[in-house]
Amino acid sequence: MKYSYYPGCTLRTKAKDLDAYAKASARALGFELEEIENWQCCGGVYPLGSDEIATKLSSVRALNEAKEKGQELVTLCSACHHVIKRVNDDMKHVEDIRTRANNYMQLETPYAGETTVLHYLEVLRDRIGFDVLKEKVVNPLTGRKIGAYYGCLLLRPGSVMAFDNPENPTIIEDFIRAIGAEPVVYPYRNECCGGYISLKEKELSKNMCDTIMESAEGFGAEMLITACPLCLYNLNKSTAKKLPVYYFTELLAEALGVKDAKEEVAK
């Protein structure tokens, strides 16, 4: 199975691991991530203003390329996923945005939200299946107590993201079980790490991450996993930090026994 793949800027720089482990794991699981050509940065945040078009176009380009290839579009970074999924929803449901974006794009066939956007975790859950993943695990991470950190971008707004129950998600916990480890559920796993505010309001973000860390640790987590480079960065700045934070793909690669293959797929 081949998917179009949108890595995003951070996965090319500070979060190379997130990308490389994902690709190595994909190979082990029998699917391929085909990077779309000439992708541009998604902008990092979804433009909330209903009158903003230009800032949505890079997402539309990526979506349209996947459509032309007849592939589903896979993302990995939570922020990219959030932006592209929401823009796709706009293209599907908001006539004004669709018309104006298509006027800019001048495509042969207008784009109207035809592409399915999947987060890598959704590929694991809905295309591969966690039961199949479980069978492919060669190195179960038995005994590890892992807290899932979802953050906000994958889950909210629930009506558009349709990723999981935004208030009590289970997809990462199910993933943790599939790789043989033990999920630790704690109530702040869907609360914000501070996001972009940490550029100038380091204290504010730190306080939020402290709450998250303390809650996870209190419930017995030994480590956290996330899909977002910014969440990882912010959580690592927490002074209450005692738990290491990993990308979920790193543990996936480890469980699949392909952790060492990452250099090779990373090229």
Place this chain on the structure above:
Amino acid sequence: MQRIGVFVCHCGSNIAATVDVKKVVEMALLEPGVVHAEDYQYMCSEAGQAKIAAAIREKHLTGIVVCSCSPRMHETTFRKAAERAGLNPYMVEIANIREHCSWIHKDMEEATKKAVILARAAIAKVNLNTPLKPGESRVTKRALVIGGGIAGIQTALDIADAGYEVDIVEKTPSIGGRMSQLDKTFPTLDCSACILTPKMVEAAAHEKIKIYTYSEVEKVSGFVGDFTVDIRKKARSVDMDKCTGCGVCQEKCPSRKTPSEFNRGLNTRSAIYTPFAQAIPNVPVIDREHCIKFQTGKCGVCAKVCQAGAIDYGQKDEIVTEKYGAIVVATGFDTIKLDNYDEYAYSQSKDVITSLELERIMNAAGPTKGHLERLSDGKAPKEMVFIQCVGSRCSDNRGKSYCSKICCMYTAKHAMLIRDKYPDVNVTVFYIDVRTPGKNFDEFYRRAVEQYGVNYIKGQVGKVAPQPDGRLLVQASDLLDNRQIKMEADMVVLATAIEPNPDVRKIATMLTASIDTNNFLTEAHAKLRPVESPTAGIFLSGVCQGPKDIPETVEQAGAAAVKAIGLLAKDKLLTNPCTAQSDILLCNGCSTCANVCPYGAITYEDKEVNDHGIRETRRVAVVNSALCQGCGACTVACPSGAMDLQGFSNRQIIAEVDAICR
């Protein structure tokens, strides 16, 4: 040629402010057949009706058109007025120039134009009207009440006390309903069981009342005064005549792991069970899904211990068919599922509970024997938080758009009872508004605050986060102090929205009674006919019609009973003469009409016809006018134009359309 009178109503300023009524009169006089036209401030008033009567007599009118409000409002009024003046009531037509015109338009010129057109259409129709005479149908002097909660019990008692027979059909093994699950009732704090159980006993003992428990309505046919209903008596597996209600079977039953419905799943029950100690009838049922005997064939303990030999594993469901003149729906409510409100951690902590669950916890017969304790560890709480409006007043598709109406009062009750019995427990209530209209209601709430020291904070809760030590961190707004509160609580109680019993959809379909988008049954008129369904012979009692507390439910139950009694007291009902008729010369016997008839009113007969001198026997449609409700589906479906509806003939309707298009 008809002699038609046209009467244009001002409806105060409702019509006259937007429609030039004089102009309508003037234009109507130009229409064929119109010999009289006038306008008046309130045609429906006594003086207005007198004007109509006088015109009928003096001008020898053969038909009239009243340009006024919707026929749903006053068609009957004007028909009766015409009849008193000697005119056949079916020679009256209403042109709705209020709801269809003045209320929805702003421009007087446009609205007047439209009113003239509507009047013209009605005049065109009356020109083709013929006098009609209603038939008669009989009334079965027995009522059916669907649902055996306080609403159903009260309605049944009131009907029975008036001397009519009533059957109650209750789905669960006992009557009693939601009220039997409550501990105390506001605003007087009487024990719910103390005031409900005598009524249950009274209903069971009443010679005019028959109770079918563990039974469901399966099929309804017929019409007002003459319904035929199939009732499925589910196999109880216990012989009701033999059982003495000793309870030994329930004690000895080895299958004890089924969540108790009565205790909202907070504890378990045996497979053979009565829902609660005061159940009526005091005869258990075997829940076959959880019975070891039924599931594996091995057990039979209950049969062995039953001294009366009442256990009957071979019992089968039984269908009882009964006739009724009136049907009262009293199907009640349930609390909504909280899947959409996981920010309150209901599914994540046993110590986050609904208010109905708290009722069971507070009740001496409940899972904790009436001790207030946390379900997670059995510890007594010190800090309790109540959250109001959970799932109510939500316009975001997650919850219900309406106010559930009862929560403010029962939360004040809970808070007060807890502070009274456990003075060392702090109680905080987060509210958006406190809504306590009703006699002695606001005083009740104020007592909770002023005498019992309940801490009311204006602001909603955003998140309940279970802590590693099992306590609950409540993050909320305090809008008056303009601060965000983070407080730890031992228990959180959610004032969960109520919704109509989900079965009501099925029942409404069987009864052809309409329901609204929230699944509440629709009343015939929100103000003037609040306990009647628009479907004749169907009455509404209790929360199935809209959220209400016990006092209001009992009031409405009585009102529904009065309406049902008013129907049962009649020996005969006049039937609507606007029924379908088949022209045997045109009918080709294709069966299309019978297939679309929702009332089963059309059959086929071989009839001898004389078609232009040719005598032959043909298979033709025949309408049973007692069954026909005049919906007109057959007239539309008939490919040969043989079906016609009296009072709404194809010719009349085409004439109206022509008049509009003219």
Place this chain on the structure above:
Amino acid sequence: MNKPAKKQAELIREISGVNPLKCMKCGKCSATCPSYDEMDIKPHQFVSYVQNENIEALVQSKTLWKCLSCFACVERCPRDVRPGKLIDAARQIVVRERGADYLSPDEIPELLDPELPQQLLVSAFRRYRR
């Protein structure tokens, strides 16, 4: 802000697509906001200020720069008012009309550290500048 407040309020409603009249003043947004303590105008007040067309106070408020766009208020609002979108719209107005002065490229070098992901810079620029 030189435009009259009424027009500004209209613009906020238009950009955000939010009808503040739907608000029933329950305060769930403020109950849920992780930045609440840092804000001078709280999320529920923000909705009310737009309703009352008190725009000057909004565009001067610290709140614009403390909102995380985490959508907790958007997700949990029982009336579909989505205060976070209103805050963003007000921020947009400031950024578009006044030019952004909250974040200047000149101050970036001192904010950087070796771990800082690109995503953070991109996001901050998108939210704070035109």
